[in-house]
Amino acid sequence: MQEELLELREDIASGIDSGKLRTDEMVLNMGPQHPSTHGVLRLELVLDGEVVVKIIPHLGYLHRCFEKHAEAMTYPQVIPYCDRMDYLAAMNNDHGYALAVERLMDIQVPERVEYIRVIMAELQRIASHLVAIGTFGMDIGAFTPFLYCFRDREFILDIFEKTCGARLLYNYIWIGGLSHDVYDGFEKDVMQFIKAFRPTITEVNNLLNYNKVFIERCASIGVLPPDVGISFGCSGPMLRGSGVDFDLRRDDPYSIYDRFEWDVIVGDGSAGTLGDCWDRHMVRVKEMEESCKIIEQAIAGLPEGDISEAIPKRVRPLAGEIYTRVENPRGELGYYIISDGKGNPFRVKVRAPGFVNLSVIDAISRGCLVADLVAILGSIDIVLGEVDR
Amino acid sequence: MEALLQDLLGENLLTTIVYCSLPLVFILVYALLAILGEVKISAWMQDRLGPMRTGPWGIIQPLADVLKLLQKEDTTPGTANKPLYNLAAFLPFMASYATFAVLPFSSEYVGADLNLGAFYLIAVSSIAVVGIIMAGWSSNNKYSLYGAVRSAAQIISYEVPAAMAVLIIVLFVGSLNLSDITVAQEGGFWNWFVFGGPKGEVTLADGGVISASWANIVYFPLFGATFLIYYVAGLAETNRTPFDIPEAESELVSGYHTEYSGMKFAMFFMAEYANMFVVSAVAVILFFGGWQSPYGTTIGDLAGIRWLGAVEEFGWFTVKGLFFVFVMIWLRWTLPRLRVDQLMHVCWKVLIPATFAIALVVGALVLVV
Numbered sequence: 001m002q003e004e005l006l007e008l009r010e011d012i013a014s015g016i017d018s019g020k021l022r023t024d025e026m027v028l029n030m031g032p033q034h035p036s037t038h039g040v041l042r043l044e045l046v047l048d049g050e051v052v053v054k055i056i057p058h059l060g061y062l063h064r065c066f067e068k069h070a071e072a073m074t075y076p077q078v079i080p081y082c083d084r085m086d087y088l089a090a091m092n093n094d095h096g097y098a099l100a101v102e103r104l105m106d107i108q109v110p111e112r113v114e115y116i117r118v119i120m121a122e123l124q125r126i127a128s129h130l131v132a133i134g135t136f137g138m139d140i141g142a143f144t145p146f147l148y149c150f151r152d153r154e155f156i157l158d159i160f161e162k163t164c165g166a167r168l169l170y171n172y173i174w175i176g177g178l179s180h181d182v183y184d185g186f187e188k189d190v191m192q193f194i195k196a197f198r199p200t201i202t203e204v205n206n207l208l209n210y211n212k213v214f215i216e217r218c219a220s221i222g223v224l225p226p227d228v229g230i231s232f233g234c235s236g237p238m239l240r241g242s243g244v245d246f247d248l249r250r251d252d253p254y255s256i257y258d259r260f261e262w263d264v265i266v267g268d269g270s271a272g273t274l275g276d277c278w279d280r281h282m283v284r285v286k287e288m289e290e291s292c293k294i295i296e297q298a299i300a301g302l303p304e305g306d307i308s309e310a311i312p313k314r315v316r317p318l319a320g321e322i323y324t325r326v327e328n329p330r331g332e333l334g335y336y337i338i339s340d341g342k343g344n345p346f347r348v349k350v351r352a353p354g355f356v357n358l359s360v361i362d363a364i365s366r367g368c369l370v371a372d373l374v375a376i377l378g379s380i381d382i383v384l385g386e387v388d389r
Numbered sequence: 390m391e392a393l394l395q396d397l398l399g400e401n402l403l404t405t406i407v408y409c410s411l412p413l414v415f416i417l418v419y420a421l422l423a424i425l426g427e428v429k430i431s432a433w434m435q436d437r438l439g440p441m442r443t444g445p446w447g448i449i450q451p452l453a454d455v456l457k458l459l460q461k462e463d464t465t466p467g468t469a470n471k472p473l474y475n476l477a478a479f480l481p482f483m484a485s486y487a488t489f490a491v492l493p494f495s496s497e498y499v500g501a502d503l504n505l506g507a508f509y510l511i512a513v514s515s516i517a518v519v520g521i522i523m524a525g526w527s528s529n530n531k532y533s534l535y536g537a538v539r540s541a542a543q544i545i546s547y548e549v550p551a552a553m554a555v556l557i558i559v560l561f562v563g564s565l566n567l568s569d570i571t572v573a574q575e576g577g578f579w580n581w582f583v584f585g586g587p588k589g590e591v592t593l594a595d596g597g598v599i600s601a602s603w604a605n606i607v608y609f610p611l612f613g614a615t616f617l618i619y620y621v622a623g624l625a626e627t628n629r630t631p632f633d634i635p636e637a638e639s640e641l642v643s644g645y646h647t648e649y650s651g652m653k654f655a656m657f658f659m660a661e662y663a664n665m666f667v668v669s670a671v672a673v674i675l676f677f678g679g680w681q682s683p684y685g686t687t688i689g690d691l692a693g694i695r696w697l698g699a700v701e702e703f704g705w706f707t708v709k710g711l712f713f714v715f716v717m718i719w720l721r722w723t724l725p726r727l728r729v730d731q732l733m734h735v736c737w738k739v740l741i742p743a744t745f746a747i748a749l750v751v752g753a754l755v756l757v758v
Binding site: 028034035144 | 634722
């Protein structure tokens with residue numbers, strides 16, 4: 001007994017962990033029904049006191065066989081299913097799918113369609129980031145910024161509703177065109193929104209992002225080193241938060257993104273370590289401003305024209321395959337489509353950014369506290385519809 | 390007050406029961422108001438309207454909430470330890486109700502004017518922790534257990550700076566009696582301890598005299614800091630944001646009362662709100678003159694109507710207490726939550742050394758001056 005105590009004391013003094021100080025481990029089931037798993041994710045946590053020893057994510061609670069469904073549908077019929085993958089960024093999902101099929105069929109879409117698509121995609125990006133920022137604040141315990149974010153998101157949803165009748169799942173971006181042209185006064189509404197929205201960014205910055213308590217909770221927590229991020233295949237704000245300057249809108253330009261002036265935001269580690277929760281969060285906050293810039297330029301350059309002239313009567317691509325990737329609010333969304341020349345795709349494989357980003361959680365959260373794990377999960381910004389598909 | 394009741398009801402057990410139940414009436418009315426305040430203030434802060442359907446501007450929403458809770462099924466987990474589980478729901482409320490006994494609501498109403506009032510208050514309010522640990526342990530739920538352990542660590546830690554802050558004022562006044570502490574601040578708001586204490590001479594009930602001196606200049610910042618420390622520690626003791634770690638919704642679902650439903654949940658809820666008032670009331674008694682009006686006298690006293698004066702004093706006490714409850718609600722909807730280790734850091738490395746340093750200086754000054 002005496003000897004054991006002496007050994008323990010030496011361990012403590014030298015700071016070496018020989019395993020004797022450890023208490024019993026406990027398994028805690030976090031989810032599938034839990035306030036901060038953002039849906040039906042189940043995390044099996046192995047805990048030593050409050051310290052996370054290991055995380056085993058269990059997926060599939062929201063699996064809806066998207067890929068198998070797609071094989072049974074004609075190409076245009078797949079679009080509503082794309083909406084339902086990442087339901088916070090339905091426009092971006094549709095955009096990616098439509099691009100993939102258009103490239104497969106060599107369709108050139110009219111200028112007006114491209115501009116409207118970009119405006120919609122960027123509005124959707126702002127809406128999605130607003131949810132991410134608000135819910136992240138709520139994970140940390142700040143409730144009020146969440147409602148400020150949702151208040152402004154409503155304006156975007158109103159614009160979408162006026163355009164295509166839906167607020168969440170739009171089926172708006174079609175192969176070769178759009179379901180509807182924008183309504184009269186759309187430009188005015190969008191510009192008005194941007195004018196009203198910019199002060200909100202400042203407001204959320206003051207209330208949440210530069211709050212001492214918030215920074216204490218997020219800085220140097222869940223650090224994702226750039227090399228680890230790249231090797232796991234992370235993308236989007238998750239990867240840019242680690243300082244990797246990579247954005248598909250600039251580096252593999254699709255649609256008309258190469259015509260606009262804007263900056264790719266990367267994390268700088270100014271609050272703590274590069275690649276921590278705060279960096280990922282701030283990349284989203286700053287990206288909203290960049291999206292505003294893109295929208296302003298797109299609205300200024302919006303040409304007249306017919307939006308439905310390139311919509312094919314029969315969508316039946318020649319046999320072949322294509323991989324198309326777009327920058328979703330969560331990262332690189334890829335569609336790999338194989339066509340065998342029939343009216344429905346032979347295979348549709350989706351590379352979901354949320355799924356890939358989530359895979360890194362065990363690597364970056366070992367040794368943190370339960371409260372930190374909630375922060376890390378919030379900063380990854382997953383949408384389970386997309387993770388499980 | 391007791392004499393008045395005896396006149397009305399005679400000197401019997403009923404009088405005693407009525408006398409003891411008065412704080413309960415106060416708590417119930419206050420809890421309804423505070424819940425309404427919480428939902429409405431949070432709504433205004435967040436660009437919402439809050440409840441609008443129940444009564445004009447939703448003012449009877451708390452009553453509807455209470456009715457809803459009364460009708461709820463009272464579930465007990467199958468694997469729970471039933472006697473402990475049932476008992477635990479009532480302990481936290483019991484503890485905060487017991488502290489109401491020594492709060493001097495006005496010069497005419499103190500439930501029990503104990504000489505050891507401040508000591509009793511600190512001692513009795515600690516019983517809540519027992520209830521919380523019992524609730525967490527007997528629920529047989531891991532989230533509850535985490536909440537209970539966090540809560541115990543938090544409340545016991547923060548009791549140290551809170552008790553030290555009380556002690557600093559007690560050192561100065563030389564009495565643990567809360568009425569004495571209130572009387573020591575008579576004669577206007579400039580005599581409140583948060584502004585450095587009495588500027589003239591005050592005679593206490595037991596004949597002790599406190600007189601002003603050059604040291605008041607030193608007391609002013611010291612007592613101000615003590616107030617802040619007490620209030621922060623009080624926030625932590627009531628498990629309110631930014632210290633709502635034991636019931637951190639995003640981490641532990643709702644902590645130690647995860648498994649409770651219906652009226653048992655309502656008891657925890659009531660205990661939280663009652664505790665908020667106790668902490669605010671003690672802050673008012675120690676630093677903001679208790680039931681003293683800010684201008685030093687009351688209309689009732691000037692007119693020579695004693696009962697009117699007592700009612701006014703009660704009003705001042707309640708208004709000041711409710712103001713600090715409002716500050717708690719304000720903070721809750723503004724600040725994010727701290728992490729467990731940061732919470733402990735604030736307590737043990739900031740608040741406790743600060744209180745000890747202040748106690749040292751105040752003690753020396755009391756000896757010297």
